[in-house]
Amino acid sequence: MGTLRSLWFATAALLGAAASAQGTAPSAKPDGTVTSPAISIPYSAYASPEAQAFFPKMLAAGSKAPPITAPIEQSRAFYDRLNSDRVTRMEKLYPIKMHSETIAGVNTDVVLPAQGVSPQNSHRVLINLHGGAFLWGAHSGGLVEAIPIASIGRIKVITVDYRQGPEHTFPAASEDVEAVYRALLKQYRPEQIGIYGCSAGGILTAEAVARLITDKLPVPGAIGTFCGSLLDIDGDASYIGPLLNGQGVPEHRLMLADLPYFHGANPRDPLVQPGLSPTLLAKFPPTLLISGTRDAVLSSVLASQQRLDQAGVQTELHVWEGMWHSFFSDPELPESQDAYRVIVRFFLHHLSR
Template sequence: MKSRTLMSILLACLCAATARASGQAGVKPDGTVTAASVAIPYLQFASPQARAFFPKMLAAGAQAPPLSAPIEQSRRFYDHLNSDRAARMRKLYPVTVRHETIAGVGADVVLPAQGVSPVNRHRVLINLHGGAFLWGAGSGGLVEAIPIASLGRIEVITLDYRQGPEHTFPAASEDVEAVYRKLLESHRPGEIGIYGCSAGGILAGEAVARFIVDEVPVPGAIGTFCGSLVTIAGDSAYVGPLLNGQGVPDEPLDLATLPYFHGIDARDPMVQPGLSPALLKHFPPTLLITGTRDMAMSSVVHSHALLAQAGVDAELHVWEGMWHSFFSDPELPESEQAYRTIVAFFERHLAPPQEEAHP
């Protein structure tokens, strides 16, 4: 699946909608598409639940503080949002949660209420929450961990890794490596999976790149969702915000603009592993998830292409009409589909139990 193919469809819809709305459209010599006004319907491929939820999601998102707001203001806003989501999830996906400190890093250990399944008794997943490397600790991690632990009947450890603006790269990667090394004392590498959404998806790739450079065995499989191995760029960085009612941005949200990456060379392969074919060829099987209204879709699709070129077993799933981190709201059919896709991927790729020795 190629990003140009996907986005050419979106752009064709955009041009058609523009013609209906204003009768005016244009293309500059450099390929820039211009439009005086545009009206883009929410298309029929998404579920009825998603169509009903979409305007509510946009209205709630419009209340979010800007990136320039005081960090505590943003953290309070997203903690309230994610705490509500986590409460709704626990009604649908029963789990138990306990807080621990692992290798000096705070973590919530999420276990299925019905117990870990026999096939997963030696397996574990590390979750890396989203939040622009600024927020998401605690409640944001639970949102990403609860349904996977419950549906997959597997232990999920979601990490409160260090974030900006208090910390800068590579603090989060260091935290992930510290916890991963600790888990290697009791697990084979193939029994460990790592996944994350948005900033967490980016961090999952950065952590694996760090393992490779530090000659630490890579995990059995990883998942990078709504954020992956290259910066947020490409067609969707412009079209995604437009499709979500935010208009076309003057500049897309680039990693280099985030406080966590202040003063860092954004083209460092430890920041964007997709820029290094030498690193990518050592990556484990990778699951990539996005939606057609996700501003990070092009980044995810391009990361999939780079992994495939490097010979990595990479699997891409794109949901029609879905926005950035769409599966954070559990009531959508698309969210359940994403959860089951994640569970099935790790079931296939994590190492099976070893035969226990008998006297």
């Protein structure tokens, strides 16, 4: 450790000297805030060639996204087009069958592998909670997260069209997840049910489990919180992630309280941020956490894993180099395919037969 620490200081001194020679030396304030006049960061050499080629295209597509303040119809139309294109590409790679179903009054899409559910999974089921800032992502966004898992894992996946903002506010989505979960408990044992989601869906997965615990329901056999977890969007990555994705350092970071869905909610409520309650966390099931080094939510995911571990919960953490928020929504990347493998393996290992 002493050698690594010495190497770090030597490297920092060398970079600082080079920056000073160019008149771009970074500075540090007493509170630890670091300022650098200019910075140029190449894309990661550890990412796959496919990701290196796709990254500029991803940035170009992202630059066309409506701002969070845009009319909700505009945002939903944009992301539905984006996700519908992904669904088309996914179905060519991962054959599935699907149908709509109302469960406990909640709209859902049921995704099944084209070759049929495997015998070992006949008594297992996964609940998917789609991403989309608690504003968009219903149907097509859920299918993006469900199709590869259902096909590769040969397991039934139910993706939930939960209530979102701005029409609805917390805890409407958690209530919908609980309603679906209660209905499934009539067909499955809790240890045979898994819940997972990405971004807002990852946050909602944690919130839903906290609600189940509070309502004294048995917890599912395992959960996955991807690109969003048990804590608010904060920490180093909330600044560095946007910078690494060409957006610059944000003057105001988007946090949960900024989302219409959480208007009126107490951001310190453990049912909003379960990571604030060690008592709740101690009752969580095994949890898979996924992120990427260019994800603005990476710090939140890392801190969530640490708190779960401190609470004695079995966790599995995977962070992909060079990857951005919800990177596995694009199925052609080797990193995405690796993520699907990790997700399937985790649930097949932890869910009871």
